[in-house]
Amino acid sequence: NQNKDEIPQLFAYSQLLxxxxxxxxxxxxxxxxxxxxASWKExxxxxxxxxxxxxxxxxxxQKDVLFVDRKPPARIWFEDWASRPLHVSGQDRLLIGLLSPQRLLDMTRYFTLVDRKAGKIVARYQQVFGIKRLLERIKSRRSDGGREGGVVWHTTGSGKSFTMVFLSRALILDDDLKQCRIIVVTDRKDLERQLSTTFSTGGELADKKDKEEALATSGRRLAQQIGHGQERIIFSLINKFHTATGYPECHND
Structure with missing residues (x-):
């Protein structure tokens, strides 16, 4: 029914199917x-x-409402079926995991995006819970005021680019973290190009100018971006990041 020869307009505002x-x-x-x-694992x-x-x-x-338009045998069958312990199925886990009001709102606000190339995308459960744990870690501080780091492991093709886009959106929409700035450090040019393109098509970089300003062209440029720049998202190769740390302007309270 989503195809062009059917009724795609019916689905224009749907987020989760x-x-x-x-x-x-x-x-x-x-x-x-x-x-x-995808299936859902809670x-x-x-x-x-x-x-x-x-x-x-x-x-x-509740049963009166459910069976008001059904014939009496349907209710009799249901009463008998529900009278014994019920096994939890994959359908139950999906409904309970995704359709509680707060979870549904979180999925539509934080974990759904429209990419100009790939179309509408909703996060997999690994991305959802990975980002939840990341936000918890970022909000936690040690007694000296510092934060702990962490690792989220991705295999090839598992959606690491979109995970980063989802994370940047979640950070900016979080009241406690919305003043953040993000530096994406990679180890090769093609990955930097891939990530910056995904951020751009996913809406986290507004336009071509935004994308150009987000790319650190040198170690000194990155040091200036960190110390005095206004860019919300910066992309750097790891060697430029290493060089930048040697400049005095690479400091931001």
Missing amino acids: LSINGHDGRYGTCGTPKKFW EDIPESRIEALKNTPLSSA
């Missing part, structure tokens, strides 16, 4: 190719909580 069959479930967004529809809600939610009885009023 779910495909469920009574047992399993996957999610995507408008135009997501079939191979990229990391914050304990399995015991999911099981308790699945087995929470419905009130008579």
